[in-house]
Amino acid sequence: MNRIRTYAVSLTAITMCLAVATVPAEDTEQRRQSAHVHGMAHMTLAAEGNKVLIELTSPAASLIGFERAPRTDDERATLALATENLEAGDAMIRLNIEAGCRLETAEIDAGFADSGQGREAKHAHDHDADQGADGHADFVVHYSFVCDRPEALGSAALGLFSGFPALERVLFQYVTAEGQGGAELTPRAPVVTFVPL
Template sequence: MKIHSLLPACVALATAFASLHAQAHEPGAHVHGVAELRVVVDGPQLQISLESPLDNLLGFEHVPRTDVQRTAVRQMARTLRDAGDVFAPTAAAHCRLTTVRLASSAALGESIEATPADGDGHADLDADFSWTCDAPQALAGVDVDLMRHFPNLRRLKVQVAAPSGQRALDLLPGRRSVTW
């Protein structure tokens, strides 16, 4: 297949991702217990973006004030950076994690990028994960284990943009697979 024949599909996926990203940032998106997960498949690339209130991940939404809270931040960052324990793409696709980016408007420490505060008193964590897959034709889904690691998280609103099309679904405790 020639690269120029893939261009329309890549443009469609990029447009879908931009649309999903804009929807996730609408006012009122910050709900405790609920997080947004966006999954984009583009050729050999798998990208997952998570937007969650910090309360879901830490139990608080402010700059850590105690040693216990600072330890919780370090543990959260360590868990998310070890994305293989949180996200499991289809094994046959042979995907390898290439980047993890964590960012928050709350000053959480050097391992998490600071972003401007939105002024509503609530702080979120934005996390981006990227994989490159050696056998992308075998990539059919990803298992998501966020709720096991972060029990305050009770629902994931998932948007998927993949070569097979776009879809939305909710993950709840006990339902952790996203397929396309």
């Protein structure tokens, strides 16, 4: 558990540094207002040593078509399928094969108080649950990869679009030992190449 918290703290610190370094001050307000846009998700990748940490944040509507706890059997089945797809992190985001990366963990927070997904799905805190009851719930997914050849890490391809057709674009930011950057990924352009400094 401490290991996961250490990774989460490291990812958060790197993400904050990336956000400060790549977003001009005048864009901050616009970005905050557009954080919850249906059809769009945010993904951040941070590589440190042989670890790659990835965070995906998406409106629930972009992944499952609704933004509250499921109410019907069909909605529960949709949520279960989405959770199963997201747990297959190495299919949702494919790091270039030369780096030899493999998925260690996938943690999913569906943003509802009662997602019914058992031990893999993490339940939101009360504040988030209140928002997810009838408001704007977000999925937050954390992936941890370990790589045999981290120096060869050079690109990522999103399989996310094929599993979630309502998802139209992903704003992708990355920090690696070689540099930092970002890209807007779409179903027609799902690959980002990490550009060295």
